[in-house]
Amino acid sequence: MNHLNRQTYALPDDLVAAVRASLRAWYESGNVHRLWARDATLWTGTDEGGWLGWLGIIEDRRESETYLRAIAEEVGPARFTHALLLGMGGSSLCPEVVAGTFGRQAGYPELYVLDSTDPAHVKGIEQRVDLADTLFIVSSKSGTTLEPNMFTQYFYDRVGQVVGADKAGSRFIAITDPDSTLQQLAERLGFRRVFHGLPSIGGRYSALSTFGLVPTAIMGVDALALLDRAAEMARACASCVPIEENPGVTLGTILGILAARGRDKVTIVASPDIRRFGAWLEQLLAESTGKTGRGLIPVDREALGPPDLYGADRLFVYLRMVSGPDRSQDAALDALERAGQPVVRISLTDPYDLGAELFRWEIATAVAGSILGVNPFDQPDVEASKVAARTLTAVYEQTGSLPPEAPFLQERGIALFSDQRNAAALTEAAGRDRSLVGYLRAHLNRLQSSNYFAILAYIEMNDAHEDVLGLLRHAVRDAKRTATCVGFGPRYLHSTGQTYKGGPNTGVFLQITCDDAIDLPVPGQRFSFGMVKAAQARGDFQVLTERHRRALRVHLGSDVEAGLATLHTAFQQALRR
Numbered sequence: 002m003n004h005l006n007r008q009t010y011a012l013p014d015d016l017v018a019a020v021r022a023s024l025r026a027w028y029e030s031g032n033v034h035r036l037w038a039r040d041a042t043l044w045t046g047t048d049e050g051g052w053l054g055w056l057g058i059i060e061d062r063r064e065s066e067t068y069l070r071a072i073a074e075e076v077g078p079a080r081f082t083h084a085l086l087l088g089m090g091g092s093s094l095c096p097e098v099v100a101g102t103f104g105r106q107a108g109y110p111e112l113y114v115l116d117s118t119d120p121a122h123v124k125g126i127e128q129r130v131d132l133a134d135t136l137f138i139v140s141s142k143s144g145t146t147l148e149p150n151m152f153t154q155y156f157y158d159r160v161g162q163v164v165g166a167d168k169a170g171s172r173f174i175a176i177t178d179p180d181s182t183l184q185q186l187a188e189r190l191g192f193r194r195v196f197h198g199l200p201s202i203g204g205r206y207s208a209l210s211t212f213g214l215v216p217t218a219i220m221g222v223d224a225l226a227l228l229d230r231a232a233e234m235a236r237a238c239a240s241c242v243p244i245e246e247n248p249g250v251t252l253g254t255i256l257g258i259l260a261a262r263g264r265d266k267v268t269i270v271a272s273p274d275i276r277r278f279g280a281w282l283e284q285l286l287a288e289s290t291g292k293t294g295r296g297l298i299p300v301d302r303e304a305l306g307p308p309d310l311y312g313a314d315r316l317f318v319y320l321r322m323v324s325g326p327d328r329s330q331d332a333a334l335d336a337l338e339r340a341g342q343p344v345v346r347i348s349l350t351d352p353y354d355l356g357a358e359l360f361r362w363e364i365a366t367a368v369a370g371s372i373l374g375v376n377p378f379d380q381p382d383v384e385a386s387k388v389a390a391r392t393l394t395a396v397y398e399q400t401g402s403l404p405p406e407a408p409f410l411q412e413r414g415i416a417l418f419s420d421q422r423n424a425a426a427l428t429e430a431a432g433r434d435r436s437l438v439g440y441l442r443a444h445l446n447r448l449q450s451s452n453y454f455a456i457l458a459y460i461e462m463n464d465a466h467e468d469v470l471g472l473l474r475h476a477v478r479d480a481k482r483t484a485t486c487v488g489f490g491p492r493y494l495h496s497t498g499q500t501y502k503g504g505p506n507t508g509v510f511l512q513i514t515c516d517d518a519i520d521l522p523v524p525g526q527r528f529s530f531g532m533v534k535a536a537q538a539r540g541d542f543q544v545l546t547e548r549h550r551r552a553l554r555v556h557l558g559s560d561v562e563a564g565l566a567t568l569h570t571a572f573q574q575a576l577r578r
């Protein structure tokens with residue numbers, strides 16, 4: 002066992018037997034060899050073979066060295082004070098994890114990531130950077146994603162106003178697949194450089210390619226060191242390694258086998274230094290496996306509690322930083338293990354071990370996808386929300402407003418919306434108490450054992466809002482003993498949104514929207530940031546309800562803080578027995 006391969010698991014006996022049986026079957030069928038041979042029949046036998054380019058990324062070290070040297074020469078230390086990455090999902094989450102884990106490096110730009118259309122969020126980020134001294138990294142594999150295109154239009158215009166239109170392009174680079182529309186845009190606007198991704202690697206598997214490594218190098222973190230740790234992990238996951246010692250395959254087998262037996266809430270626990278890793282992992286697990294009514298539900302950043310808070314639908318994964326463990330996490334995980342909950346433990350010696358984790362989890366996800374019988378490389382239900390949002394945006398462009406909608410309750414500045422089916426079910430369950438508290442109680446009472454509760458918040462993503470949403474989720478977890486998730490829109494649409502719509506129909510959703518106190522125009526477009534965010538929220542809600550999900554939308558008005566405070570009070574009353 003090498004130092005990267007410190008992974009142990011403690012499972013109830015029946016699950017150990019099932020995991021071992023599956024590993025044996027994989028060994029007998031030569032499945033690890035088939036995986037490395039990119040054999041699509043390991044999954045659904047469609048186009049999977051074309052999406053496994055990430056398996057070879059380690060072999061391309063020399064190529065990585067070349068572009069990392071180019072970026073060093075291009076933007077070098079001390080040339081920019083800030084770097085602002087504009088991108089969604091797989092094009093933004095790895096850089097966000099690296100920035101959050103390593104922090105600012107002396108002499109290098111501080112990296113921020115913009116992945117929200119919330120106008121207050123966009124403005125807040127703009128105010129944190131020095132526009133004249135910022136390198137903008139437009140990151141989009143396809144080049145057609147709405148959000149990065151809007152961000153680029155906005156910031157290219159803003160930078161032009163500050164440094165002159167002819168110099169704006171020199172502050173921009175792009176990371177995109179060859180010949181994408183983003184590449185064409187970059188050429189037209191005179192970006193200083195375009196870095197290419199590999200078309201055989203999908204967004205969420207692109208962390209160890211240009212999409213993860215270029216921003217890593219720009220912030221002054223040793224990208225090759227990450228890649229080298231990943232290479233060690235790749236060797237540990239090779240087909241010649243005895244299967245029970247293969248860390249990625251074993252982990253993937255545990256994920257797949259336990260999910261197939263109802264333990265599909267993969268509860269991610271990470272040491273404080275690497276707590277951001279879960280944001281990347283969520284997307285990988287949820288988008289890859291959550292489809293055709295099957296899949297994993299990642300649960301990130303839910304506080305740990307005593308064993309009696311958890312049902313039989315959990316798997317705990319503990320990523321523990323040896324150099325800085327949190328003793329209360331250690332104690333909580335020990336107690337869970339003693340209580341018979343399944344726990345996988347992974348040790349990291351330093352933050353560069355994240356490189357190994359990226360690869361371990363990619364292999365594990367591919368294996369889990371095979372066991373669950375899904376294609377882990379597509380995201381069919383993400384597209385549905387995009388289509389719905391596009392249709393609503395088109396209506397706005399033609400008429401100047403979104404289609405009218407009517408709340409079924411208005412109280413204390415909060416309005417409740419849903420589709421007819423959900424509204425009728427909630428009204429019936431609320432009985433005579435047709436108040437905010439009555440409806441919330443009715444909605445939360447829909448949670449049955451092994452269900453999960455997800456808050457989908459289309460508000461500014463900041464610490465204060467995260468704190469209040471944390472209070473809401475934990476109140477539900479404690480009262481109902483169910484798993485809870487929190488996602489900010491539109492960010493989660495490119496991540497966990499896939500499994501919420503396409504995975505098991507076990508979620509109870511609370512969407513939170515608001516009126517934007519300020520809005521921002523998008524240069525050259527009729528729509529604004531606020532309008533697009535509203536269309537994205539409505540489009541996603543529509544798709545959730547079309548998929549017969551149990552969903553309620555709470556609209557807060559323009560004073561988000563006051564609205565959240567009212568909602569919190571109402572939650573406490575609704576959960577009181």
Ligand SMILES: O=P(O)(O)OC[C@H]1O[C@H](O)[C@H](O)[C@@H](O)[C@@H]1O
Nearest residue numbers: 090091092141142143146204495
């Ligand atoms: O990199 P892009 O092409 O802009 O894609 C960004 C994201 O968009 C979509 O929503 C996909 O579901 C994600 O998997 C992807 O990472």
